[in-house]
Amino acid sequence: MAERRCLVRGAEALLVFVLLTAACNKDADEELQKSARSWRSTLELVQREQAKHSVPAKYVKQVGELASKSLEKELKNPDVKPETRREAQAVITAANKISEGGK
Amino acid sequence: MKRKDLLNLTLGIITSIGGFLEVGSMATSAAAGADFGYKLLWVIVFSTLCLIFLIEMSGRLAAVSKRALADAVRERFGFVFTVIPRLLEVLVNLLVIAAEIGGVCLALKIITGVPVAVWAIPVGLVLWIVVWVGTLEWIENTTAILGLMTIAFVIAAWKLHPDPHEVLRGLIPSRSPHDAARFWFIAVSIAGSTISPYMFHFYSSGAIEEEWDEKSLTSNRMTAILGMGFGCLMSIGVLIVSAVVFAPKGIHVDSYEQLAVVLSPALGRWGFPLFVGSLAVCCFGAAVEIALATSYLLGQTFGWNWSENSEPTKGARFALTYTAVIFGGALIMTTGLDPLKLTMFSMALTAVILPTVIMPFLLLVNDEHYVGEHRSGWIGNTVVFIVVLVASIIAIVAIPLELAGGS
Numbered sequence: 001m002a003e004r005r006c007l008v009r010g011a012e013a014l015l016v017f018v019l020l021t022a023a024c025n026k027d028a029d030e031e032l033q034k035s036a037r038s039w040r041s042t043l044e045l046v047q048r049e050q051a052k053h054s055v056p057a058k059y060v061k062q063v064g065e066l067a068s069k070s071l072e073k074e075l076k077n078p079d080v081k082p083e084t085r086r087e088a089q090a091v092i093t094a095a096n097k098i099s100e101g102g103k
Numbered sequence: 104m105k106r107k108d109l110l111n112l113t114l115g116i117i118t119s120i121g122g123f124l125e126v127g128s129m130a131t132s133a134a135a136g137a138d139f140g141y142k143l144l145w146v147i148v149f150s151t152l153c154l155i156f157l158i159e160m161s162g163r164l165a166a167v168s169k170r171a172l173a174d175a176v177r178e179r180f181g182f183v184f185t186v187i188p189r190l191l192e193v194l195v196n197l198l199v200i201a202a203e204i205g206g207v208c209l210a211l212k213i214i215t216g217v218p219v220a221v222w223a224i225p226v227g228l229v230l231w232i233v234v235w236v237g238t239l240e241w242i243e244n245t246t247a248i249l250g251l252m253t254i255a256f257v258i259a260a261w262k263l264h265p266d267p268h269e270v271l272r273g274l275i276p277s278r279s280p281h282d283a284a285r286f287w288f289i290a291v292s293i294a295g296s297t298i299s300p301y302m303f304h305f306y307s308s309g310a311i312e313e314e315w316d317e318k319s320l321t322s323n324r325m326t327a328i329l330g331m332g333f334g335c336l337m338s339i340g341v342l343i344v345s346a347v348v349f350a351p352k353g354i355h356v357d358s359y360e361q362l363a364v365v366l367s368p369a370l371g372r373w374g375f376p377l378f379v380g381s382l383a384v385c386c387f388g389a390a391v392e393i394a395l396a397t398s399y400l401l402g403q404t405f406g407w408n409w410s411e412n413s414e415p416t417k418g419a420r421f422a423l424t425y426t427a428v429i430f431g432g433a434l435i436m437t438t439g440l441d442p443l444k445l446t447m448f449s450m451a452l453t454a455v456i457l458p459t460v461i462m463p464f465l466l467l468v469n470d471e472h473y474v475g476e477h478r479s480g481w482i483g484n485t486v487v488f489i490v491v492l493v494a495s496i497i498a499i500v501a502i503p504l505e506l507a508g509g510s
Contacts, residue, residue: 055364
């Protein structure tokens, strides 16, 4: 009986832990900063490789579209600071240019 | 060793190397390299060590007892004990095959620009035709030999001149430098993608189909050690290339499309086609193996006729299972799910269910009734027990943390 009670308490503790961890979300602003930097570097790398004719234009266009789509989705979060928003917008503009140029 | 045996052994090793890398290992190793540099190399090494023991054990069990893994588990522990873990395994297999089909579709999307959802059903159909028409040996050899193109990752890693001290330091277990939840989530995803239960079912069922006996034990051991050992180098190659190309630039792998450029800095014009080819071939090969492994698993659990080498009409339920799994996986990909996220979570889920698959298996390979004098040694038992248990516990904690943080 005591063992069963112990097991139930253990399961309850695990559940509480899982719910608590699920409740605490990462900082949206920090996440967007990271994403914007990551996509900017990706676009630079892809363009560099395109200039060396290592990757096709169709692929470069896809990366541009993906970067723009991904950042626009993250921008919908109201908790994002204005400077981060500006940084992300700049990357989106660059991504759109790339995806249009790849056509 | 006779010349024919040596040829078979070489082919077995090549098959293991070529079949090692699939969408899970590729995605998890690339994410690890991009986010944490070489810090997670040790997880690949430990998981591979565990895999070597498990593959050797599943081949030994089949060769000595003449029973495939799921067959022996049902016989030893009874149907009631077996059925729930097996159904869990089938569910995870369904997610993993969806991820593999997604990998093939993505390779096609990267070349053509046509969305993944459009490719899913045609890819599923081709996959089904291959499984329906092909024999086990043909399927295994063709996909694995084509899969050898993944050696490109090792060559690229070599050409990029990674810092040897940093690489060696990565082989020593360490804590997360930042973002612990993400670190451990990727770690268990690597473990889940390396120690995939479908591989043991596929391997032990293949051993029965190929009529292994006690004379096959040496080649079984060498295939496990050399095949999986060299196969592990491919995953290490992916991690190193990603760590050199992506990590210094702060690139996080949020999509497979980002990954497609990873080989280009090292291999120039060859990089892009080699990446796309590797992704397509490895995922296709793994999808075939998962479809068959699921059929073997259910066939052996429910006592149906099971053999890939016999006509589908002689094993209707076997054929129906792989048909359902393949088209089920393809249907999941038509919903527009993100293939990379699906891959990462299905790999972590694999780690969660590992103890339900591995623990009965460990008891069997230590049971004289099944393996006679060929029982497992304490080193193998301990390594497998600890790695599987730790991976599973970390996975249970890391999955909700990753969900909370958003991958």
